[in-house]
Amino acid sequence: MEDFVFELEFKVRDYECDIQGVVNNSVYQNYLEHTRHEYLKSLNIDFAELAERGIFLMVKRVEIDYQRPLKSGDSFISVLRMERISQLRFGFVQHIYRLPDKKLMVKGLVIGTSVNKRGRPELPEELIKVWGFE
Amino acid sequence: MEDFVFELEFKVRDYECDIQGVVNNSVYQNYLEHTRHEYLKSLNIDFAELAERGIFLMVKRVEIDYQRPLKSGDSFISVLRMERISQLRFGFVQHIYRLPDKKLMVKGLVIGTSVNKRGRPELPEELIKVWGFE
Amino acid sequence: MEDFVFELEFKVRDYECDIQGVVNNSVYQNYLEHTRHEYLKSLNIDFAELAERGIFLMVKRVEIDYQRPLKSGDSFISVLRMERISQLRFGFVQHIYRLPDKKLMVKGLVIGTSVNKRGRPELPEELIKVWGFE
Amino acid sequence: MEDFVFELEFKVRDYECDIQGVVNNSVYQNYLEHTRHEYLKSLNIDFAELAERGIFLMVKRVEIDYQRPLKSGDSFISVLRMERISQLRFGFVQHIYRLPDKKLMVKGLVIGTSVNKRGRPELPEELIKVWGFE
Numbered sequence: 436m437e438d439f440v441f442e443l444e445f446k447v448r449d450y451e452c453d454i455q456g457v458v459n460n461s462v463y464q465n466y467l468e469h470t471r472h473e474y475l476k477s478l479n480i481d482f483a484e485l486a487e488r489g490i491f492l493m494v495k496r497v498e499i500d501y502q503r504p505l506k507s508g509d510s511f512i513s514v515l516r517m518e519r520i521s522q523l524r525f526g527f528v529q530h531i532y533r534l535p536d537k538k539l540m541v542k543g544l545v546i547g548t549s550v551n552k553r554g555r556p557e558l559p560e561e562l563i564k565v566w567g568f569e
Numbered sequence: 570m571e572d573f574v575f576e577l578e579f580k581v582r583d584y585e586c587d588i589q590g591v592v593n594n595s596v597y598q599n600y601l602e603h604t605r606h607e608y609l610k611s612l613n614i615d616f617a618e619l620a621e622r623g624i625f626l627m628v629k630r631v632e633i634d635y636q637r638p639l640k641s642g643d644s645f646i647s648v649l650r651m652e653r654i655s656q657l658r659f660g661f662v663q664h665i666y667r668l669p670d671k672k673l674m675v676k677g678l679v680i681g682t683s684v685n686k687r688g689r690p691e692l693p694e695e696l697i698k699v700w701g702f703e
Numbered sequence: 704m705e706d707f708v709f710e711l712e713f714k715v716r717d718y719e720c721d722i723q724g725v726v727n728n729s730v731y732q733n734y735l736e737h738t739r740h741e742y743l744k745s746l747n748i749d750f751a752e753l754a755e756r757g758i759f760l761m762v763k764r765v766e767i768d769y770q771r772p773l774k775s776g777d778s779f780i781s782v783l784r785m786e787r788i789s790q791l792r793f794g795f796v797q798h799i800y801r802l803p804d805k806k807l808m809v810k811g812l813v814i815g816t817s818v819n820k821r822g823r824p825e826l827p828e829e830l831i832k833v834w835g836f837e
Numbered sequence: 838m839e840d841f842v843f844e845l846e847f848k849v850r851d852y853e854c855d856i857q858g859v860v861n862n863s864v865y866q867n868y869l870e871h872t873r874h875e876y877l878k879s880l881n882i883d884f885a886e887l888a889e890r891g892i893f894l895m896v897k898r899v900e901i902d903y904q905r906p907l908k909s910g911d912s913f914i915s916v917l918r919m920e921r922i923s924q925l926r927f928g929f930v931q932h933i934y935r936l937p938d939k940k941l942m943v944k945g946l947v948i949g950t951s952v953n954k955r956g957r958p959e960l961p962e963e964l965i966k967v968w969g970f971e
Contacts, residue, residue, distance in 0.1 A: 448737040450595060452588050454641065459584050460896050461870065464863035469716040476776075494862050499899045507588060508744075582871040594762050595732035602729065603850040610910075628728050631767045642878075718863060720856050722909065727852050775856065 439514035439530070441474040447509045457504035464497065467529050467543050470513040474527075478565050489552035490559050495524065496546040503533070503540045510534040517566045523556040524548050525566060573648035573664070575608040581643045591638035598631065601663050601677050604647040608661075612699050623686035624693050629658065630680040637667070637674045644668040651700045657690040658682050659700065707782035707798070709742040715777045725772035732765065735797045735811050738781040742795075746833050757820035758827050763792065764814040771801070771808045778802040785834045791824040792816050793834060841916035841932070843876040849911045859906035866899065869931050869945050872915040876929075880967050891954035892961050897926065898948040905935070905942045912936040919968045925958040926950050927968060 445466060453459040475482070482492065505511060511533050518526040529543040551557040563569060579600060587593040609616070616626065639645060645667050652660040663677040685691040697703060713734060721727040743750070750760065773779060779801050786794040797811040819825040831837060847868060855861040877884070884894065907913060913935050920928040931945040953959040965971060 448733065449740050450587060450593050450733050450736055453584060454586050454588070454590050456588050459870075460899065461584060461863050461866035464866060465716065465718050468718055468861075468863065472717050493903070495903055497862065497899070497901045497903075501895070501897055501899075582867065583874050584867050584870055593736075594765065595729050595736065598729035598732060599850065599852050602727075602852055606851050627769070629769055631728065631765070631769075633765045635761075635763055635765075718855060718861050721852060722854050722856070722858050724856050729852060 439516045439528075441470070441477060441516075442512050442514040443470050443473055444510065444512050444534070445469075447505050447507055447511070449507050452507050455504075457506050460499075460501065463499060463501075463531065463541050463543070466513050466531065467497075467499075467527075467545060470515055470529060471527055471545065474515050480562070480565070485549075485559070488559075490557065491550045492547055493550065494545055494547050496544075498544045500542040501540075502542065503538060505531075505533065505540055511540065517568075518544075519566070519568045520546055523558055525558070525562070525568070573650045573662075575604070575611060575650075576646050576648040577604050577607055578644065578646050578668070579603075581639050581641055581645070583641050586641050589638075591640055592643075594633075594635065597633060597635075597665065597675050597677070600647050600665065601631075601633075601661075601679060604649055604663060605661055605679065608649050614696070614699070619683075619693070622693075624691065625684045626681055627684065628679055628681050630678075632678045634676040635674075636676065637672060639665075639667065639674055645674065651702075652678075653700070653702045654680055657692055659692070659696070659702070707784045707796075709738070709745060709784075710780050710782040711738050711741055712778065712780050712802070713737075715773050715775055715779070717775050720775050723772075725774055726777075728767075728769065731767060731769075731799065731809050731811070734781050734799065735765075735767075735795075735813060738783055738797060739795055739813065742783050748830070748833070753817075753827070756827075758825070759818045760815055761818065762813055762815050764812075766812045768810040769808075770810065771806060773799075773801065773808055779808065785836075786812075787834070787836045788814055791826055793826070793830070793836070841918045841930075843872070843879060843918075844914050844916040845872050845875055846912065846914050846936070847871075849907050849909055849913070851909050854909050857906075859908055860911075862901075862903065865901060865903075865933065865943050865945070868915050868933060869899075869901075869929075869947060872917055872931060873929055873947065876917050882964070882967070887951075887961070890961075892959065893952045894949055895952065896947055896949050898946075900946045902944040903942075904944065905940060907933075907935065907942055913942065919970075920946075921968070921970045922948055925960055927960070927964070927970070 451458050451462045511531050513531050515529050518528050520526045527545040531541040533540050585592050585596045645665050647665050649663050652662050654660045661679040665675040667674050719726050719730045779799050781799050783797050786796050788794045795813040799809040801808050816824050853860050853864045913933050915933050917931050920930050922928045929947040933943040935942050
């Protein structure tokens, strides 16, 4: 696996599967979001505290490639690394691998930005630092 | 049908169905909640405005009887009437009927209460009035 | 805690929380369902294999008491024990306790039955045995 | 609006909103999927019947641009047109516009393919025809 910086293990829950007996396509966004939020917590990045200072993180774009479907009973790990997209945009590169065979199931790129109180893009110093974006 | 005071029409969405090809049991709670919220809006009962005055509505108990399963492609109506449960508790009696045959699919009773700023149960006058609970 | 026979640990995911900042009422049904399915798997009760033999397990009724709301970041355990409701109905008694303080958040009773190929209620011997219902 | 061939009206349901008070990012995929399925039904394209003939439609890639967030109480229309991506891949171009002001909220591109019994890509004649892909 490429140099991912965070990983989280999950197990498919039956209510996440649809008529085809596989995880519904939209549910992968739930997995990816939960992974990002746990990653940010692991860095002590606190949405609420940022919001109080007038910094709002938001998702601007999501790209998901579906390689193979997860099924009822599958376990998997969701991994993540950061990528600078532009001066003001950051990307979460996120992969999902089935366990135990480590087959790549889903690849995602989630592009975010942060906006200040006046609605203008502004990437706070602490994020630039923690993500090694200088 | 019994004397229901509100109704809302829905159509099953495929992502709401599970491996068995029927609407997942938990999704009926989504249908029932959406029906209650639309009903309250139709009465001009505004959660946000109540909250500002320190009145918080909350669900204390849910009872759902599953009679027949809704399937992909089904349309249905969700109907509602109020019932006073006790001095401080009110009940939403909620049924779901499939269309067009009006078969009863699900029966629900959702019991709520309201709490004031000090965390004490308090049913505001406007709810008692609008629900005919005097 | 009462004599529960199965437990599963969870962590609240942010997408499960609603505008009030707490886990949406319907999501507890997801937690309870996942707990039941994992419990049945732990007993080697296989839905698919039962279905092939013409035995279908289904939920007939759900009762949920909401005591306290789970919030973003909360961990909890979901525990379960069986109760015979009638000749043909079985109940899953399910509690959710927040961690680490073990406060009771939600109490559920989920009543199921099983039906044979001819649509008639029939509780298979292996379930009667495994649940100690003789 | 560009030359869309199908539209469906929705209303945001409160359980679809998250802690930020806006529709959760993953829920847009539910809206987009429901729109696609209703569109295919409107063309009399029947998944089940295709599957019996050994033709399986599947989503390979999703791109979503989030322009503005939908909120509790918002109504919107979800519109769609087809685009040929390659010999064997087709794209659903999907936009979501808030009502009544028709502001563009979300843009999606959902790329699908179809696979035959032997697991090989094969786009059936009836889809090529109905989508004007000759």
